[in-house]
Amino acid sequence: MNRNDELFERAQRVIPGGVNSPVRAFRAVGGTPRFIAEGQGAYLIDADGNRYLDLVQSWGALLFGHAREEIMRAAGEAATRGTSFGAPTELEVELAERITDAMPSVDMVRLVSSGTEAAMSAIRLARGSTGRPGVIKFDGCYHGHSDPMLAKGAGSGVATFGIPGSPGVTEGAARDTLTAPYNDLGVVAALLDAHRDTVACVIVEPIAANMGVVPPELGFLEGLRDLCDRHGALLIFDEVITGFRVAYGGAQFLYGVTPDLTVLGKVMGGGYPCAAFGGRGDVMSRLAPIGPVYQAGTLAGNPVAVAAGIATLDLARERDPYPELDARADRLTAGLAKAFEETATRCTINRVESMFSLFFTPGPVRNYEEAAAADHERYARFFHHMLERGVYLPPSGYELWTLSAAHTDEEIDTTIEAAASFPG
Secondary structure, eight states: OOHHHHHHHHHHHHSGGGSSSGGGGOTTTOSOOOOEEEEEBTEEEETTOOEEEESSHHHHTOTTOBTOHHHHHHHHHHHTTOSOOSSOOHHHHHHHHHHHHHOTTOSEEEEESOHHHHHHHHHHHHHHHHTOOEEEEETTOOOOSOGGGGSSSOOTHHHHTTOSSOTTOOHHHHTTEEEEOTTOHHHHHHHHHHTTTTEEEEEEOSSBOSSSOBOOOTTHHHHHHHHHHHHTOEEEEEETTTBTTTBTTHHHHHHTOOOSEEEEOGGGGTTSSOEEEEEOHHHHTTBTTTSSBOOOOTTTTOHHHHHHHHHHHHHHHHHOOHHHHHHHHHHHHHHHHHHHHHTTOOOEEEEETTEEEEESSSSOOOSHHHHHTSOHHHHHHHHHHHHHTTEEOOSSTTSOEEOOTTOOHHHHHHHHHHHHTOOO
């Protein structure tokens, strides 16, 4: 028995499913998950010493690859001064200032520990600010695992496992959550009309990335902004994945649409558990301790995570990796498309900047229904084909691929070459 098998066997005795986040279990693709011992730039090394080219990059969190020296040094130096205080620090102020400077829509920001916590808190704040209970979300978009967001069509792992919501989520918790197909303004307008003056917010991934990458169609985000303005609802952009990933100012900069509240995570923490939500000053001023909407967290603004986040955002601002990331992602997806065309394998590749997904379907993929109709069994075969050739992909056809600044042309060529030998 190899080390990965041994660890998975041990893990299943003490951890449900042997993993601490469901998609890691390889249930969607089959086989034994790889237990990672180390990450180096664009590569992972598993418990058996196997080296893989990593196209997951901690689900988009690692803009500069694994163990980037400047980020590790900043976190290590912060740790020598203490790992948690339960009191404010100067570093928290510095990270908040960087976020508000990068995103003009964010006047004030509250740091938290996870994207789930940030989205949950932003929704509570929207409800508290408007005095309304309703939330509109989109099928296939994932906003964490808080009860109201696990309604039908929750995206990510819920999509991977085909779970319609989740046991344990009561009717009361889900009652105020309304869902619409992504990229369908007509349904959103109808919901707002049918539930007039009761919808607090519309929450959306400005670039969907939890049913695979699905870009917003022309006018979709602008239409949501207009509908929210007309109905007095707040527009929340969940930029946990896109924030600082597709541009320094996030998807809202890329598309020129201004939300009322923004949810952040992943890149902003430099690979550490750090997230945030922020937005208009009048709305954020409703938060405790200066307002009545309560939210708190002992590890919020953790000094080690915040130091890593500051180092990451400074690198992103100073090095501007986005043009090169975009060019390499374009070269990779074009190479994959050509390879599949030559083998007559029907596929659709969706890409926005350094985020992309491959669907085994002639396409297009514009929403969750079309993503679900893709051939996910073929994706599972493709996943293992690539894994055997040393390329680590997301272990689900509903998840995104990402590049980091550590990926070079050599890694792009390796990926295309491995994919080209897939028999279909």
